[in-house]
Amino acid sequence: MAFSDFQLNKPILKAIEEAGYLAPTLVQEKTIPSVLNKKDVIVSAQTGTGKTAAFALPILQQLFNYQDAPKKGKKIKALIVSPTRELASQIQDNFKALGKYTNLRSTVIFGGTSIEPQKDILNKGVDILIATPGRLLDLHKQDLLNLDYIQTLVLDEADLMLDMGFIDDVKKIERLCTKEKQILLFSATIPFKVEQLANSILNEPERIEVATNSSTSKNINQILYYVPKRNKMELCLHLLRNTIKGTIIIFRRTKFGVNKLEETLTKNGYKVDSIHGDKTQNLRQEALNKFKNGYVNILIATDVAARGIDINELDAVINFDLPNVPETYVHRIGRTARAGKTGTAYSLCSADEKNYVKTIQQLIQKDIPVESEHPYPLDPKAKPIIHKSKKTGSKHKKGRKSTASKKKKKRWY
Incomplete structure (x- = not known):
């Protein structure tokens, strides 16, 4: 047509x-x-x-x-x-x-x-x-x-x-x-x-x-790393030093996470910028321009801020945090391997994100290959860490009446 x-x-x-x-x-x-x-x-x-x-x-x-x-x-x-x-x-x-x-x-x-x-x-x-x-x-x-x-x-x-x-x-x-x-x-x-x-x-x-939401491009090479949550930052640095090169978008779930990762990568000498909802429009546009023009080669983003960004020359996507909505995974990795090119999607999965991997694999109807040869492997038996509050309850006894008020008092009625 x-x-x-x-x-x-x-x-x-x-x-x-x-x-x-x-x-x-x-x-x-x-x-x-x-x-x-x-x-x-x-x-x-x-x-x-x-x-x-x-x-x-x-x-x-x-x-x-x-x-x-x-x-x-x-x-x-x-x-x-x-x-x-x-x-x-x-x-x-x-x-x-x-x-x-x-x-x-x-x-x-x-x-x-x-x-x-x-x-x-x-x-x-x-x-x-x-x-x-x-x-x-x-x-x-x-x-x-x-x-x-x-x-x-x-x-x-x-x-x-x-x-x-x-x-x-x-x-x-x-x-x-x-x-x-x-x-x-x-x-x-x-x-x-x-x-x-x-x-x-x-x-x-x-x-x-138009096409099902589950389709991922055949040109995208997908790799999954199981890693303890506390070691994600070290694994990310390890991969950037040894494996992942070129222009990269790293996805994090929260603005706080984006800022923390940007700080760490900058300290380690990487050319990096970020976009998220708390940044002014001018700063977001500036970060995008720097990334598109090659002044920085790593862009860290939240899903909302990155939706609709058109970047044709993208070598890799890193899912630092896995998304809890499987379609979001398809969106994220679909930013690489555009216009007939190839690209790679790296996903870092901690124990509490294993269920997300299940739903993603059900949606894309294939298993994501796991890379276990890395310095921070996750114990297969590791269970998600549930953070409990240290407070053991109120120091006051239950019930709001004081002992004095509990004494029998004559009522006016």
Whole structure:
């Protein structure tokens, strides 16, 4: 199939060619016709499958005939809601590239940066707005943006949006838009919460599923290391010294864990930076740029901060902490071995993470090879360490009455 089969306008086809898109991906093939037919859709597809263009192209096509502003200025006709700043910026880059030969104007707004420049752009008027939920509602509250003309609402990475606690914000945003709008919901996985949301706001949607969420690329070499929790840091350093080379993303579960690992690796002379939710947008962007441009070769990240980061030249992924959601493992390791290249995923598993390995292997339907030749092996019989509180209970006896109050007293009744 070719992009010209979708009956897209010539300026859009020219931009597609210049962006280096050769043929539509499976998600684009299945989604674009439905969106052009004004259908609501639920699309289950992972990051890296080309889903941004699957909604960007039909939106640009639909708005093409309305691209020149009326006398009162441009109105927002398409709204894309994205959970993180990085994802929002990336979507904006796609719209810019694909809409470069149109007069359609798009912009991105998110928190963590100055609100003033964003106000200025909105005052001038835009056709397409990409936003994170918090900043969007913030600007709406201040009467700085009007959602009365929305024709298409896109909810991107819906599962992550709900995991981050944005469910009420998303529902509120949907209510602020026109009733007649088309809704496109994209999600890497469709858990019950996403299903519930879809049922409450979409109108007879078409369901599009692209590959199962369990598929891992054949080009990814996966290796598992069993290691006591207390020795994970030493094993990580050992692997970086002797085994793992090139550009590497290391995943940790918490922001505290990210900071601790960054500190240790920096002390040991590694060129490293990190991204997590507590960092300002500028610092996160700076870290990403340093990593993409080769100033640092190791990036440490939490899952939420790393969602949607597009890095093509990635040699390895290290799961310092194993994720408790098996699909997250597939997302993480899918960042390496892109575009036909090969890569390796290293996972460090402590005793309390053994169950996670089971559920991951069930999902990907294969056993991850175990490497036991390393200096910090885990005793196969080792049980997870359960930290108990040292407190043995209150020093006060049970019951709140003092001995004095327990003496028989004459009552007035």
